[in-house]
Amino acid sequence: MMIQLDTNIANFTNDKGEETPVQIEVKDVNIFYGSNHAVKDVNMPIHEKSITALIGPSGCGKSTFIRTINRMNDLIPIARCEGNILYRDNNILNPKIDVVQLRKEIGMVFQQPNPFPKSISENIQLPLKFAGMRNKKILKETTENCLKEVGLWDEVKDRLDHSATGLSGGQQQRLCIARALALKPSVILLDEPTSALDPVSTSKIEELLLRLKKDYTIVIVTHNMQQAARIADYTAFFYQGELVEFGLTRNLFTHPEKKSTADYISGRFG
Numbered sequence: 001m002m003i004q005l006d007t008n009i010a011n012f013t014n015d016k017g018e019e020t021p022v023q024i025e026v027k028d029v030n031i032f033y034g035s036n037h038a039v040k041d042v043n044m045p046i047h048e049k050s051i052t053a054l055i056g057p058s059g060c061g062k063s064t065f066i067r068t069i070n071r072m073n074d075l076i077p078i079a080r081c082e083g084n085i086l087y088r089d090n091n092i093l094n095p096k097i098d099v100v101q102l103r104k105e106i107g108m109v110f111q112q113p114n115p116f117p118k119s120i121s122e123n124i125q126l127p128l129k130f131a132g133m134r135n136k137k138i139l140k141e142t143t144e145n146c147l148k149e150v151g152l153w154d155e156v157k158d159r160l161d162h163s164a165t166g167l168s169g170g171q172q173q174r175l176c177i178a179r180a181l182a183l184k185p186s187v188i189l190l191d192e193p194t195s196a197l198d199p200v201s202t203s204k205i206e207e208l209l210l211r212l213k214k215d216y217t218i219v220i221v222t223h224n225m226q227q228a229a230r231i232a233d234y235t236a237f238f239y240q241g242e243l244v245e246f247g248l249t250r251n252l253f254t255h256p257e258k259k260s261t262a263d264y265i266s267g268r269f270g
């Protein structure tokens with residue numbers, strides 16, 4: 001029951017009524033794990049400097065799909081992807097693209113905060129050093145700027161050399177977002193970034209994402225429909241590997257076009 005998406009997507013606007021151009025275009029994407037067809041014929045736009053939420057019941061393919069956007073599924077030997085994910089005139093799924101460069105431009109944050117077991121500042125600086133940056137002044141400035149960007153600077157500025165694993169879960173997750181920002185990405189993918197966090201830490205991350213969308217394109221997998229409704233400009237509802245419905249969040253939640261979307265958002269299953 002794949003829906004036909006309107007490809008004239010430039011007409012979409014975000015919740016402020018502003019047009020946001022399409023940054024990534026997903027075309028006819030199919031993903032398999034061996035013989036398991038996990039994601040089926042997905043077509044959707046991802047709009048620049050907007051938040052796109054991926055929702056749907058467990059096992060519907062949300063994580064599989066988001067991981068494909070920066071080729072994390074390459075790490076799973078039985079995973080196979082077909083189709084096109086167009087980004088800056090390239091197909092992300094082209095085996096010849098530079099995956100290291102891709103992951104600098106399209107960063108990822110996971111469900112469990114996963115800081116390196118190093119100091120807070122090294123968490124920001126290691127990816128930069130790995131990318132060849134040696135200038136100590138720039139490393140220091142970037143550390144401060146990224147920590148300020150995620151609202152963590154005032155909380156940690158006096159203990160930058162302490163282990164990141166000593167931070168709270170919410171602080172660790174903001175550090176992981178800061179680490180992704182250090183590489184100056186244009187897109188940030190987040191796979192259930194708040195599901196391991198308490199409500200206060202969750203709302204800090206939501207506020208942070210709303211700030212970050214001014215400068216970054218954000219795609220978030222969430223089980224929490226209220227979260228999608230609170231922060232996402234666009235929402236995609238997946239069910240059994242198919243993209244059932246995509247649209248402006250306010251439309252999808254108030255006037256879903258498909259019965260299964262209506263059933264899911266009203267809590268009748270999932």
Ligand SMILES: Nc1ncnc2c1ncn2[C@@H]1O[C@H](COP(=O)(O)OP(=O)(O)OP(=O)(O)O)[C@@H](O)[C@H]1O
Pocket residue numbers: 033036038056057058059060061062063064065076
């Ligand atoms: N690493 C993997 N190896 C093999 N099969 C996988 C792998 N990851 C996911 N799958 C399968 O792909 C399908 C989609 O799973 P996926 O984790 O993408 O769904 P999801 O919507 O993110 O679920 P959840 O909300 O529970 O995280 C399922 O059938 C799952 O078993």
